[in-house]
Amino acid sequence: MSARTHARFFLPEAKQQQHNPVVQQMEALGITSFQTADSQASWAKLKSDSAEFDLVWSVADPPFAQLEIPHQFAAKVNHLPGAQLLTSPDALNQHLEAQKKKHGKFYFDFVPGHFELPQDRDRLTNAFTEVRKKAEFESKRMRDAHVYQRFLVRERAANNNEDQAKRSAMFVREEDLQFKLQSNEFAGKTVVVDxxxxxxLLDNHKFRVGFYVAVTSVKPLRIYVYGHPLIQIAKAEYPSKLVVESDPAAYNFDQYIxxxxxxxxQADxxxxxxxxxxxxxxWHVLKRHLRKKGVDTKRLQDEVDAVIAKVVLSSRGNFQGEQAKLKRAQAQTGDGSPSDLSDSFFDLWKFNFEFDDKAKPWLVGVVSNPSMEGQQSVLATDEAIKKRLLHDLLNLVGVHPQARLPFEKFFRPSDPKFCSDKCGDKSRAWDASCWSCPGWFSPQVARNLFTAMTEYARRGNFNLLFPSLEQEFSQFLDxxxxxxxxxxxRHIGVFSIKMVATSRVMPIAFLGLLQENxxxxxxxGVTYLSVFLLMLHVHSSGKRNATMLIAAMLQVMIVELLFYNTERWHGQALVMMVSEQLPLYNVLLQAQLYYIAFVATSRLRIDPFFQPFAMGSLMVLLVFPFELLGSKFLWWTWHDTDPLLADRLMGVPCHALFYYYSFSFGFLCAHHILRSVWLVGNYYEEEHWHLEWSYVLLMPVVGTLFAMGFLILGYHLTVHLIGIEAQVCFFxxxxxxxxLFWMADRERDLPDVQKALEPVDVYDSDWLYSCMDHAVNQMVFLHSFVLVLLVLFVDPMNIVSLGHHQPLGNCLENESFYSLVGLQHLRKKYLCVHNFDEPFNLCNYPVTQLLYEDSWYMICGGGxxxxxxxxxxxxxxxxVLNLLFYQMLKRPQRTRIVSFRKGILAN
Structure with a gap:
């Protein structure tokens, strides 16, 4: 190929109307037209002049049987050999019938029956009988006598170009078909029946969705689906009963809305x-509308993707076979080995889907080389969408010479020391510097992988459908x-497919989590370790501690699921609860902090009236460093524009600190009330087990009521109604x-105070242990020590968090919500990718490739x-925490009331 700095395209046929948008987009990208010396457009130029152009674009299918491909061929051709298997309705129908026999009807039952007349007349006659039998006991026949018995007849499209297919006519009986075949519309023409x-129905209109699918290679096979499908809504309203005489505009799409x-x-x-x-x-707007109508759009999308994947995957053998039949020209002196043609052909199809009354997608046609001409409608035009599609397609296939990065600069020779030191982990398939190491890839495989990898990086709005992480489609490869x-x-599985995988439900392996966050x-891990210390303390202290701990866990789940549901999103941890929304460690960690604060407060031996104030303060002291680092290290993220979260201390919302204080305050209030009026005795009573365990259920309910009351009076009233700044109110x-804590401690030895208290060992069996041996002190030390190590040695700029975050979307769309005092507030419904104040970024990911109105995406930490x-x-x-808890939990010098159960007398 001659050295050129700009790309060229070649049209091997006379220029047609359909060429115009493609040519305009190529010229806009700086891809110029190649003119032959004789100015003749011919496929024969591929043999003589292929070194002078980078892209061959034709509307009609190439005459592959007559072509002679040069020994060295680097251009791209916009047709895949063997694609007629998909784009010909008859060939596709026969192919899928064969796949049903191979894999089972269940997996390939997504194409309506297709009949070419006259050769399929007998099959059509049998189909009439079959549909009548199936519909005989159909309940919908009560209001529609012909339901599931209808057929469409139309003139066969020229050259199987479904984009130019004529209008269909509906019929039910064989007599109807005969009448139509003799009419002026169909007489003497080749017709097909579907x-x-x-x-x-979409508000009483039939609709069709066309997904643009690009296959860029068959070795390795790569299938991309464009993110903006074409949606066509039938012009006429669908009748209550569709009959032969009904307006064809109700079920045809030659004209559409x-x-x-x-x-x-329109409102969306x-x-x-x-x-x-x-x-x-x-497409996002349509899916949102269908969701409101009760349609499971996640399942619908998955089924559409599955149909596309199955059709293409089951045809790869045909593509490879047809490609192998291509004639190659004789090698010239110095040509070397023939170039690999696996990446020389690509194709763009439009998979047209209709959805039945059960929301099942049916593939009604595959259009070859779909029209890219913009369509002007009443209010708008899709011109920019199609321009962008062509732009992304041309970038995807790598037309520009500059897009073809030199493989030799990335494929370094194998170095035993480098391979031993840096390339032991073979899961790092994205690291091209290791590809030449033993056990990695052969040079030819590495070259193909490099081509696929660089192509994937240029995908724009194309989403990779295959290969996928789940690999559920691989079984359909022929x-x-x-x-x-x-x-x-391997490359996709360990690298960036996490951002665009069709299925968002993916387990995070431990090693992967170590690398990312x-x-x-x-x-x-430390939370689960400290649970062991916690269980030791619970076991030695008795079942009252166990019931209190379970109540604390329920309290935490209430706060997270009811109060923080639309305010906070958690990063994906090893063990997730509640459909990926809440990590198990977070529930256990907060419950531990409740437990620690509860035990420490009980050991203060102060008046029970003042204890909730002490527990609230201790809870805030315990949780603040976790909140400080949690949002910085992307353990969780907060809503960016929620006005209740606007006031922050070092990035920690004061709103959250008030909630921690209030719910721990309410938790201890509920405990004192239930201990007085519900529980029997100071220790767990087996004969009253139903009271003990109902305490578990009542605690979070009563505690939540107390917390809400305190929040209304101490937070919302003062901050949002009176107008005191949240930080001032908090301090x-x-x-x-x-x-109050200090005043109560000054009077702790008063007889009336000690008389009202429980025995010192009721919730703390370690009360006589030294400081270092106390399980609660050990938990405090473990957590604080780990937090110190994290802040000293972990750089938040190296952190990646994959999971649910505030959904991305329209920066102008607001939503309203109400606070506990009934005040209405406004906030942005979506995170604005161009303007947000959270301590993370979107990993420099192209904005056009982020999923609109989706909460599952990847973020990266900031410094x-x-x-x-x-x-x-x-x-x-x-x-401070370690010294404070040392003082609170150290062995007492004297105590008024102790447990007679343990044989210790009061002073």
Whole structure:
């Protein structure tokens, strides 16, 4: 290939109307037209001049049987050999019938019956009988006598181009068909018959969705689906009973309503498409509308993806076979080995789907080389969408010479020491520097993988459908899973597919979590370790501690699921609860802090009236360093524009600190009330087990009521109604609580106070242990020590968090919500990717590839604004907490009331 710095395209046929949008987009990208010396457009130029152009684009299928491909061929051709198996309705129908026999009807029952007349006349006659038998006991026949018995007849499209297919006519009986075949519309023409799909209606209109599918190679096989499908809504309203005489515009799409012109969808289009901007994604709008109607759009999308994958995967053997039949020209002197053609052919199809009345997708046609001409509707045009599609397609296939990065610069020779030191982990398939090491990839496989890897990086709005993480489609390949497929699958499985995988439900392996967010893996592991210490203390202290701990766990879950459901999102940990929303470690960690604060408060031996103030303060002291590092290390993220979360201390919402204080305050209030009026005695009573365990259920309910009352009076009233700043109110609350704490401690030895208290060992069997042996002190030390290590040695800029976060979407869309005092507040419904204040970024991911209105995506950590302040806070808190709990839990010098059960007398 001659050295060129810009790309060229070649049209091997006379220029047609359908070429115009493609040519315009190529010229906009700086891809110029190649003109032959004789100015003749011919496929024969591939043999003589292929070194002079990079892309061959034709509307009609190439004459592959007559082509002679040069020995060295680097251009791309926009047709895949053997694609007629998909784009010919008859060939596709026969192919899928064969797949039903191979894999079972269940897996390939997604194409309506298709009949080519006259050769399929007998099959059609049998089909009439079969549909009548199936519909005989159908309950819907009560209101529609012809349900599931309808067929469509139409003139066969020229060259199997379904984009140019003529209008269909509906019929039910064989007599209807005969009448139509003799009419002026069909007389003397080649016709085809398709079984009718009883439609899922969009507000009384039939609709069709066309998904643009690109196959860029068969070695390894790579299938991409474009994120903006074409949605067509039938022009006429669907009749209550569809009969032969009904308006064909109710079930044909030669003329259609654009989704942004459809009245029931317009409200969800925040931006209409234009000649320069794609606007709101119509497919997302349609799915949102269907969800409101009770349609499971997640299942619907999965089934559409499965149909596309099965059709293409089961055809790879055909593609490879047809490609192998291509003639190659004789090698010239110095040509070397022939170039590999596996990446020389690509194809763009439009998979047209209709959805039946049970929301099942049916593939009604595969269009070859679909039209890219913009369609002007009443309110808008899809011109920019199709321009962007062509732009992304041309980038995806790598037309520009600059897009083809030199493989030799990345494939370094094997170095035994480097391989031993750096390449022991073979799961790091994204690291090209290791590919030449023993046990990795052969040079040819590495070259193909490099091509696929760089192509994937240029995908734009194309989403990779195959290979996928789940690998559930691999069974439908009609060829063996080659070493090229395995290599690319390894690369995708460990790298960036996490952002665009069709299925968002993926387990995070422990090693993966260590690589992505070491701090989260550490804090989760330490939480489970401290649970062991906690269980030792619970076991020695008795069942009252166990019931109190379970009640604390329920309390935490109530707060997280009811109060923080739309305010906080957690990163994916090793063990997740409640459908990926809540990590187990978080529930256990907060319950531990409740337990620690509860036991420490009981050991203060102060008046029970003042104990809730002490527990609230202790809970805030315990939880603050976790909140400080939690949002910094992306253990969780907060809503960016919630006005209740706007006031923050070092990134920690004061709102959350008030909630921790209030719910721990309410928890201890509920405990004292239930201990007085519900429980019997100071210790767990087996004969009253029903009271003991009903305490578990009552505690979070009563505690929540007390907490809500305290929040209304101490937080919402003062901050949101009176207008005191949240930080001022918070410090006043903590100061007032510490004052009450100190006053109560001064009077702790009064006889009336000691008489009202439980025995000292009721909730703390370690009360006579030394400081170092006390399980609660050990838990405090373990947690604080780990937090110090994390802040000193973990750089938040190296952290990646995959999981649910605030959904991305329209920056202008607001939503309203009400606080506990009934005040209405406004906040942005979605995170604005161009403007947010949270301590993370979107990993420099292209905005156009982020999933609109989706909460599952990847974020990356940001650096410290003031590292010294974080270190000082964590170190200071650790020292204060350990000294404080040492004083609170150390062996008492004297005590008024102890347990006679343990044989210790009162002083």
């Amino acid at each position: 079984q009718y799909v009883e439609p899922l 654009a989704p942004w012109d459809f009245s029931d969808l 289009f925040h931006e209409l498409p234009s000649a320069t901007r794609g606007g709101t994604n119509a 060829t063996e899973f080659s070493e090229y497929d395995i290599a690319f699958d 070491l701090s989260l893996a550490v804090v989760e 006043l609350l903590i100061g007032f609580s510490l004052l 410290y604004s003031n590292f010294a302040s974080y270190v000082a806070l964590v170190l200071g808190y650790s020292a």
